[in-house]
Amino acid sequence: MSAGTLYDKVWELHRVADLPGGSSQLFIGLHLIHEVTSPQAFAALRDLGLSVRHPERTVATVDHIVPTTSQARPFADPLAEEMLATLEANCAEHGITLHGLGSGRQGIVHVIAPELGLTQPGMTVACGDSHTSTHGAFGAIAFGIGTSQVRDVLASQSLAMTKLKVRRIWVEGSLQPGVYAKDLVLHVIRTLGVKGGVGHAYEFAGPAIEALSMEERMTLCNMAIEGGARVGYVNPDATTFAYLRGRAHAPAGEAWERAVAWWESLASGVDAVFDDEVVFDAGSIAPTVTWGITPSQGIGVDETVPTPEQLAPEERPIAEEAYRYMDLTPGVPIEGLPVDVCFIGSCTNGRLSDLQAAAAVARGRHVAPGIKAFVVPGSEQVAAAAEAEGLDAVFRAAGFEWREPGCSMCLAMNPDRLEGRQISASSSNRNFKGRQGSASGRTLLMSPAMVAAAAVSGHVADVRSLLANAS
Amino acid sequence: MTTLPFPAGPIQTHSGRGVAVIGADIDTDRIIPARYLKCVTFEGLAEGAFADDRSERNGDHPFDRSEHRGASVLVVNSNFGCGSSREHAPQALMRWGIRAVIGESFAEIFHGNCLALGIPCLSAAPELVAELQEAISADPQAEFQLDLRIPELLLLSERLGQLRWPLHLDPGPHRMLVSGEWDGTSQLVSQDTALLRTAARLPYLNGFELPG
Numbered sequence: 001m002s003a004g005t006l007y008d009k010v011w012e013l014h015r016v017a018d019l020p021g022g023s024s025q026l027f028i029g030l031h032l033i034h035e036v037t038s039p040q041a042f043a044a045l046r047d048l049g050l051s052v053r054h055p056e057r058t059v060a061t062v063d064h065i066v067p068t069t070s071q072a073r074p075f076a077d078p079l080a081e082e083m084l085a086t087l088e089a090n091c092a093e094h095g096i097t098l099h100g101l102g103s104g105r106q107g108i109v110h111v112i113a114p115e116l117g118l119t120q121p122g123m124t125v126a127c128g129d130s131h132t133s134t135h136g137a138f139g140a141i142a143f144g145i146g147t148s149q150v151r152d153v154l155a156s157q158s159l160a161m162t163k164l165k166v167r168r169i170w171v172e173g174s175l176q177p178g179v180y181a182k183d184l185v186l187h188v189i190r191t192l193g194v195k196g197g198v199g200h201a202y203e204f205a206g207p208a209i210e211a212l213s214m215e216e217r218m219t220l221c222n223m224a225i226e227g228g229a230r231v232g233y234v235n236p237d238a239t240t241f242a243y244l245r246g247r248a249h250a251p252a253g254e255a256w257e258r259a260v261a262w263w264e265s266l267a268s269g270v271d272a273v274f275d276d277e278v279v280f281d282a283g284s285i286a287p288t289v290t291w292g293i294t295p296s297q298g299i300g301v302d303e304t305v306p307t308p309e310q311l312a313p314e315e316r317p318i319a320e321e322a323y324r325y326m327d328l329t330p331g332v333p334i335e336g337l338p339v340d341v342c343f344i345g346s347c348t349n350g351r352l353s354d355l356q357a358a359a360a361v362a363r364g365r366h367v368a369p370g371i372k373a374f375v376v377p378g379s380e381q382v383a384a385a386a387e388a389e390g391l392d393a394v395f396r397a398a399g400f401e402w403r404e405p406g407c408s409m410c411l412a413m414n415p416d417r418l419e420g421r422q423i424s425a426s427s428s429n430r431n432f433k434g435r436q437g438s439a440s441g442r443t444l445l446m447s448p449a450m451v452a453a454a455a456v457s458g459h460v461a462d463v464r465s466l467l468a469n470a471s
Numbered sequence: 472m473t474t475l476p477f478p479a480g481p482i483q484t485h486s487g488r489g490v491a492v493i494g495a496d497i498d499t500d501r502i503i504p505a506r507y508l509k510c511v512t513f514e515g516l517a518e519g520a521f522a523d524d525r526s527e528r529n530g531d532h533p534f535d536r537s538e539h540r541g542a543s544v545l546v547v548n549s550n551f552g553c554g555s556s557r558e559h560a561p562q563a564l565m566r567w568g569i570r571a572v573i574g575e576s577f578a579e580i581f582h583g584n585c586l587a588l589g590i591p592c593l594s595a596a597p598e599l600v601a602e603l604q605e606a607i608s609a610d611p612q613a614e615f616q617l618d619l620r621i622p623e624l625l626l627l628s629e630r631l632g633q634l635r636w637p638l639h640l641d642p643g644p645h646r647m648l649v650s651g652e653w654d655g656t657s658q659l660v661s662q663d664t665a666l667l668r669t670a671a672r673l674p675y676l677n678g679f680e681l682p683g
Contacts, residue, residue: 019655021643021652025659027670039511043511043512077509144556145580147584149583155656156659158662198550251678262681294496318494318496321494411555430554433501439504
């Protein structure tokens with residue numbers, strides 16, 4: 001059993017009571033809501049005659065269903081309009097702050113909470129979205145919940161939770177040029193599998209993790225859930241504090257010094273005990289691309305699609321399903337595979353540094369003929385910062401569309417979607433069958449720079465060779 | 472669509488026919504594609520259950536085959552319900568008629584979402600799951616009698632006879648389902664004093680003044 005880890009400390013601090021059956025009631029420090037998983041929770045609250053216990057600890061935005069071309073109201077899609085109107089009415093009724101379209105603070109929930117300084121070390125963070133693990137980048141314990149649990153947090157600012165085991169993912173060395181946090185996490189999931197993390201929190205630590213920026217740490221923790229781990233986190237350090245300082249909701253003045261002292265005390269100590277540990281070498285990781293229908297079906301861009309013989313027996317049935325669905329022959333190189341659509345954005349890779357990395361590849365090049373390529377900033381703040389440094393112009397000149405913020409084609413609840421059997425190169429997080437809006441659409445997950453490389457090449461390409469040839 | 476009442480109170484036994492959906496890592500996007508999430512109530516979700524898989528199989532999906540109409544025990548393989556946290560997934564299954572799921576293993580958020588609806592996720596060894604899936608195929612009319620108190624499954628089949636299998640349910644969910652405490656909102660709300668005490672010791676709610 002783990003002891004002395006950040007997870008243990010934060011858990012203990014937020015434990016309200018022990019519940020029958022071995023779970024605990026856990027206080028939730030920050031509750032984030034959006035338009036898709038909250039309407040039924042508010043309706044249930046109404047049915048039970050309950051009110052929102054701490055409206056000041058819930059923050060709302062709109063991200064999943066918003067169009068990224070025109071965001072004028074009412075939306076063309078009446079169902080999308082109804083969902084947004086319902087969120088607005090619920091927030092108004094219960095006194096919850098909503099960062100709506102055009103507020104300057106709207107965006108993907110996992111992008112805006114960090115950039116507003118709402119997410120802080122030592123908090124428990126819950127949201128009706130599995131990628132809530134993103135906020136673990138700050139040394140928070142953050143996890144996705146279902147709508148019944150959204151109801152519970154609204155009603156009681158707490159949840160019934162069972163304590164997880166803690167696995168330390170220790171990463172030695174440093175990432176090579178052209179290799180990003182996305183490649184690192186795809187490599188971890190490839191190694192440990194999509195269910196390897198079930199029942200665990202992943203603590204990411206080691207020299208390679210300490211060297212990551214906050215935005216890279218968010219990419220890493222974001223995809224912990226794709227490895228089955230509901231929680232992923234990084235211990236807070238000077239990088240964390242530098243990111244937070246001066247943000248809208250970050251502590252200021254004398255409280256800042258006190259906050260930093262407390263945050264520093266939360267990190268897993270040298271004597272911390274983990275349930276287990278896995279060690280990786282960052283230096284040996286190549287740009288990684290998924291070829292199949294689960295995020296664990298990833299390979300280095302210089303590798304070939306695995307043959308059944310190269311896989312463990314239990315991985316073969318889903319590999320066979322993936323060969324058929326993706327129309328890929330075992331043993332073929334992934335590099336050179338033609339793509340139709342290139343999508344840069346999402347809560348995984350829709351932040352400023354992601355757009356900078358993609359723009360560095362796109363600059364002075366042009367999207368290959370016949371390819372649809374588009375960039376969806378993660379938030380209004382990301383869009384403004386990118387435009388201030390001219391990234392929108394770089395992308396437009398290269399033939400990419402520059403869109404308005406939202407979740408977009410990561411899950412295709414808005415008009416952005418694949419058609420028919422199109423293949424996308426996507427900086428998002430899931431390559432499930434049908435994920436990007438077409439029941440037969442195909443997704444290759446990769447870093448934003450690799451998506452840009454695919455866009456200008458017309459096929460999966462090794463971004464390292466494009467970076468080497470940059471003018 | 473189902474005429475069975477939704478789960479309520481203690482969940483101790485359930486009887487019904489089985490339906491098998493075979494495959495590892497079946498994610499919640501497959502259980503219910505995102506376009507069905509454009510709604511403000513869960514009411515119409517039954518038609519979205521496995522919608523893309525069903526249209527791909529053109530009437531031959533287990534959820535469409537006539538012999539499984541009215542089935543209420545879903546038998547699946549490993550890591551069922553991975554991916555998105557959408558409660559729409561168990562809601563769609565429940566509204567289609569599912570009242571219990573037996574599988575090799577479940578994704579964590581899906582498991583919790585089922586529990587919040589009073590739907591037990593029972594686990595069993597891969598060999599046993601394969602046997603159950605074969606039994607459903609051999610006799611779709613076989614009756615699954617679940618006793619969650621033990622927990623075990625008694626399969627009654629004219630063709631296969633009477634078979635009894637042990638199942639596993641994690642201790643927390645086990646107790647919550649059997650006692651009827653699986654819908655815990657009122658319990659959480661009742662702890663207001665303890666909640667206030669917890670909030671009082673959290674530095675970030677108190678100007679980062681450390682208690683004591």
